[in-house]
Amino acid sequence: MKIAVLPGDGIGQEVTQAAVRVLEALDLPGLSLEWADVGATAYRAHGHPLPPATLELARGADAILFGAVGDFDCDHLERHLRPEQAILGLRSELTLFANLRPATLFAGLEGMSALRPEIARQIDLVIVRELNGDVYFGDKAIETLPDGERRGWDMMSYTESEVRRIAHVAFRAAQGRKGRLCSVDKANVLETSQLWRDVVIEVAKEYPDVTLNHMYVDNAAMQLVKNPGQFDVVVTGNLFGDILSDQASMCVGSIGLLASAALGERQTEYGTFGLYEPIHGSAPDIAGQGKANPMATILSAAMLLRHSLGLAEQADRIETAVSGALADGVLGLDLGGEAGTREIGDAVIARL
Ligand code: NAI
Ligand code: MG
Numbered sequence: 001m002k003i004a005v006l007p008g009d010g011i012g013q014e015v016t017q018a019a020v021r022v023l024e025a026l027d028l029p030g031l032s033l034e035w036a037d038v039g040a041t042a043y044r045a046h047g048h049p050l051p052p053a054t055l056e057l058a059r060g061a062d063a064i065l066f067g068a069v070g071d072f073d074c075d076h077l078e079r080h081l082r083p084e085q086a087i088l089g090l091r092s093e094l095t096l097f098a099n100l101r102p103a104t105l106f107a108g109l110e111g112m113s114a115l116r117p118e119i120a121r122q123i124d125l126v127i128v129r130e131l132n133g134d135v136y137f138g139d140k141a142i143e144t145l146p147d148g149e150r151r152g153w154d155m156m157s158y159t160e161s162e163v164r165r166i167a168h169v170a171f172r173a174a175q176g177r178k179g180r181l182c183s184v185d186k187a188n189v190l191e192t193s194q195l196w197r198d199v200v201i202e203v204a205k206e207y208p209d210v211t212l213n214h215m216y217v218d219n220a221a222m223q224l225v226k227n228p229g230q231f232d233v234v235v236t237g238n239l240f241g242d243i244l245s246d247q248a249s250m251c252v253g254s255i256g257l258l259a260s261a262a263l264g265e266r267q268t269e270y271g272t273f274g275l276y277e278p279i280h281g282s283a284p285d286i287a288g289q290g291k292a293n294p295m296a297t298i299l300s301a302a303m304l305l306r307h308s309l310g311l312a313e314q315a316d317r318i319e320t321a322v323s324g325a326l327a328d329g330v331l332g333l334d335l336g337g338e339a340g341t342r343e344i345g346d347a348v349i350a351r352l
Contacts (some may be wrong), residue, residue, distance in 0.1 A: 001031045001270060001309050004061035006054065009040035009083060009293035010282025012067025018294030018345035019065060019301040024312055026347045034061070038090075039069025039083035039282070049086040055093060057274075062268040063308035064090070065301055066277035072284045083282070088151075093140045096262035097132040097162070097270055098169040098273050099241065100303070103248045103258075106326045112253035112335060115225060122229030123252050126169040126177065129211075129241025131262060133162045134192075138236050145287045163199040165265060170235035180211050180232035184240055196237065217244070255280045256293030256334035259300040261307055271310045276300040284340040286333070290340045293332030297323055298348055321351035323340065 003023075008017035019112045036042075036054040045051050046144060049069065058064050071082035079085070080352040090096070105113060113120035120317055138155030145151055167183075174181040183200045187195035197214055204212045213222065217240045223230065236244060249258045256278075278296030286292055299322060306315035325347040330336025333343055339347070 001028070002094050003031070003033050003063045004056065004058045005033050005035045005065060005303065007035070007041075007067040008040040008069040008086070008282060010068060010284050011280075012069060012282050013041075014038065014290065014292050014341045015294040015297040016065065016067035016289075018076075019297040021345050022318060022348055023301055024297050025352055026317070028311070028314065037244045038066070039072035042072060042086065043077070043081060045084065048196050049081060049083050050089040051169060054086075054141045056149040058090060059094065062270055062273065063304045064275040065201060065297075066090070066203060066275055067297060068278065068280060068282040070282040070284070071287075082220055085266070087199075087277070091131055091262055093275075094265045094275070095132065095266075097130060097265075098166055098238045098261075098263040099129040099131045099245070100126055100128065100169075100173065100259070100261040100307075101245045101249060101279070102126045102303075103252045105252045106257070106323050108327050108329075109253050109257075109335070113251055115228075115251050115265055116166035119225075119228065120251060122227075124246075125228065125231040126173055126233050127241060127245040127248055128166065128173060128233060128235045129245050130158075130162065130236070130238050131164045132238075134160050134238030156190065158192050160195065160199050163196050166201040166235060167200045168206075170205060170233055170264060171210050174233040175207065176236050178217045178232040179209060181213075182220070182231055183212065184234055184236035184244065185214065186240075187214070188215050188216060190244050192237075198331060200235070220244060221247060221300065225251065249279060254293070254332075254334040255296070256307065256332050257295050257299070259296050259303055261300070261303045263307060264266070265266070268308065271308045274304070274308050275306075276304040290342060291333050291335050292341050293339075294324075294341050294344055295332065296347075298322060317352055318348070321348045324351045325336075 110117035112277040140236040178197040266273040302315040302318035
């Protein structure tokens with residue numbers, strides 16, 4: 001089992017190191033970790049944020065553990081040399097089209113949610129966001145019309161096969177949870193959404209054990225804060241998913257706790273190939289000070305074990321250790337506490 005470890009820059013370095021210590025503490029037989037530069041560290045060492053050697057290492061691994069990129073010192077660089085291009089490049093080059101973002105409230109953190117505690121406590125959902133299509137990748141332009149007025153446009157499109165492959169990921173996720181899937185679209189107005197809905201209904205026939213419902217995206221945004229307990233797995237396109245996944249994650253707490261997976265179709269010997277990363281960035285404001293909360297990256301490593309290496313039990317162990325540490329008041333800066341990166345890593349390892 002080979003994990004490509006790409007810490008990146010800023011706090012990416014520190015939080016990845018903590019997650020690697022947790023993986024090493026599990027002492028998994030046959031696990032090898034191989035490091036490579038990415039982001040600003042790669043630009044400084046090799047002149048490119050995603051050097052060919054890093055991409056090759058990532059391609060040849062069973063899974064990728066990614067920290068964060070985005071050093072502000074690179075803001076003056078041309079867009080294709082900026083650190084953020086590394087993560088976008090990895091997602092598209094490796095066809096990682098399914099973004100999984102779980103949102104669950106940890107015990108004792110009710111006060112961190114923007115919602116009332118009794119509502120926040122109900123949240124236990126996963127958003128499955130499509131990552132390789134939609135308006136982000138369609139034709140786009142700002143053009144000048146004959147009368148001199150400018151017009152901007154972005155083409156929203158999905159092919160049947162793009163919808164089908166993300167639908168399968170979502171149905172399988174629902175099978176492994178409470179068996180409910182909500183597909184979010186805007187089929188009352190958009191043709192893209194109508195096709196989306198038709199294909200999801202077609203795919204549903206292969207999953208008779210999953211209960212499917214459909215919801216318009218505006219209503220879904222409302223329901224997420226009104227009655228989030230109704231959701232188990234939510235599947236949606238790139239644009240709607242971008243917005244809803246940020247909304248859902250902030251309903252349960254802090255940026256330092258939220259993990260994510262980007263999965264493709266490729267199966268390895270052990271599970272589904274994927275890239276795992278905290279949802280936060282490289283936080284240049286606190287980088288190098290040992291203050292970053294590594295829990296989001298540690299929880300991303302747990303997702304890696306579950307989805308890419310077939311080690312669900314070990315993933316559960318990590319998640320239990322993290323929630324135990326939180327329940328015991330081991331709180332990072334982002335949660336109003338004082339525990340540093342090393343101390344939080346130690347606290348998790350002690351509870352394994
Ligand atoms: P950010 O997520 O890096 O930081 C936002 C705020 O949250 C900062 O005050 C930071 O100190 C705090 N914070 C973030 N993670 C934390 C943690 N683990 N523990 C404690 N506090 C934490 O977002 P920001 O400042 O907008 O972006 C910084 C750079 O990161 C930018 O260049 C951006 O493009 C990049 N970025 C990279 C991402 C990635 O690598 N996938 C994702 C988001 C942003
Ligand atoms: Mg976003």
